[in-house]
Amino acid sequence: NIHIMDLSIEMPNEYDLEVGGTPAQVYNICGIVYYGVTNSSIQRCRFYKIPGYSIRIRGDVAEYANQNILIKGCKFITSTWGPIIEGQYTRNVLFTECYSEDQYVGISLWGCKDVVVSNNITYRNDNNKRFGLAGAAGIMPEQAPLENVAIIGNVLLDEEHGISTTANAGEYVRNLTIVGNIIRVEATDLTYGIGIDLGQIKDSVIAGNIITKPKKGLIIGSSSNCVIMGNILRETRTSDLGFQISGSYHTIKNNQLIDVGTGASYTIWINATKSLFEGNILYDSDGTHSWHGFYLTDSAHENILRNNYIYNHNVGINLLTGADYNKIYDNILEANGTAISNSGTGNIIKRNIGYATENNGIATFSGDGTTTTFTIAHGLVGTPTVYKVQPASADAAGDFYVTADSTNLTVTYKTAPPSGTDNIVLVWQTEV
Incomplete structure (x- = not known):
């Protein structure tokens, strides 16, 4: 029952500490640390130039579990790491109505469970140049056993990455819900700039998000059983990918991808197996953006592509030599240079408008x-x-x-x- 309200914490953010001649880990210099705290809150507090984490909700030891925590209405400005919610013994956390600006990560979630991140604004968390760190993000949920996390209704503006997650080899982030977020990625260094970058995840939903101006729109890595539905991706800024889908047993449905890429791009790049792609709109307004609509790699097997609309690409659907036993049917292909290029074996291509079989x-x-x-x-x-x-x-x-x-x-x-x-x-x- 610890409640901290209306507090302002400011630090110089320019520490040059050494321990035995080795630079100190300044991320341990935090604004507020909750360690073994339950039924508590941090509300309407301001954190400015914190060298480490603005708030650290640490729950990596069972004896010091954190549960039932509310973080609401706080501001995080020009700190290095921003707030972090971490540890498998941190549960039941609501992080809401906060504002994060000019940090490495707007909001970090590390191996925690049962967390809701909703209705926050993150701005310009793109500190690759300021702090010499790569891969900054507005919201970063990562590392098993992270599960049961909902990221809902946030606005992420001018980020290096919008939402980014990773996990160690052989581990998965599970039950992740990313719904209704607005993400504008304006990274100046286009080595980065991904709207939603999800590594090893399972049993998760990504729906109703709006992503504009990234290098890549959405990446699903070595994952399984994910639903990607009703998202809008508009105007990616390099000759790269709109959606990159790997893994298996996914449903990719009713998404809109508009003016993806500049030149030799791939609107939806499929490296997946046994997945459904249905009702998606792939639209190039003037034929100068994406070279390929759907691009099925040599590792794309036993997928279903049906009822999609593919407009004005050089190749509407391209199946490489190793792409086999996919079903392509009931799609509309309009104004494409080549409607379907099929170099694979065992693919069934039927009843497509614009490619008469x-x-x-x-x-x-x-x-x-x-x-x-x-x-x-x-x-x-x-x-x-x-x-x-x-x-x-x-x-x-x-x-x-x-x-x-x-x-x-x-x-x-x-x-x-x-x-x-x-x-x-x-x-x-x-x-x-």
């Missing part, structure tokens, strides 16, 4: 009593492997055979049909 119709001809050959343009992307022609009028019912090439069906009668006007009617059906 099936077609049918009724062909009508006028006989002259001497012509025995009639040609029907089938409109498919290649030579059909299945085709059928049936007579639909009495004069078309003679003895004939059918051949096919990449452009036409050719119907050849043994005896020329009789003369007449529109008297030869043929019903046809084809499939690649």
Whole structure:
């Protein structure tokens, strides 16, 4: 029951400490440390130029667990690390309505559980040059056993990375919810600049976020069972990636990716297996942004791409040689240089508008009593492997055979049909 309110803490932020000739770890010089605290709060406090963590909620030892902590309405300005909530014995923390500016990380979450970070504003946490540190972020949830963390309704402006997470090899961040955040990434050094960068995560939801002007929009690393839904990505700033999806058993649905990249870019780069990509809009307003719509690497296997809209790319869907046993169907491909390029094996490509693999119709001809050959343009992307022609009028019912090439069906009668006007009617059906 410790409640700290309306406190201002300011430090010079220019420590040059040595211990035995070795520079001290200044992140241990904190504004407030909670260690073994329950049912407590920090509200309406101001932290300025703190050399280490502005607030450190430390729960790495069972005997000193932190539970039921509220951090609300605080300001964190020009400190090195910002606030951190850490440790597997830190649980039930609400971090809300705070403002963070000009730090290495706006808000850090490290191996904790049952935490909600909501309705905060972080600004210009891009300190690669100020502190010689790479990979700064607005919000950074990372390291197992971090789980049950919700990041909801925050505004992250001019960050080096928006939201970034990592985990040690073989470990995963679990049950992470990132919903309804506004992220504008304006890193001056475009070595960085990722909207949402998620490494090893499982059983997580990323939904309803708006990301503008990053180098890369969204990265899902070696992960599984994630839902990425209803996000908007607009105007990435380099020839790079919009979404980069790795791992397996993901659902990527109803996202909008608009004007991604500059030149040789990939709107959605798929290195995943057994995942669903449905109802996404990949839109290039003038054809100068992304080279590829969907790009399936040699490691993309057994995915489903359906009901997506892909507009104005050099290649709408590109399947590399090793991309196999994927299902591509019921998509709309419009104004792409090449609708679908399929170099893989075992891929099923059906019923896509703008890439005809099936077609049918009724062909009508006028006989002259001497012509025995009639040609029907089938409109498919290649030579059909299945085709059928049936007579639909009495004069078309003679003895004939059918051949096919990449452009036409050719119907050849043994005896020329009789003369007449529109008297030869043929019903046809084809499939690649």
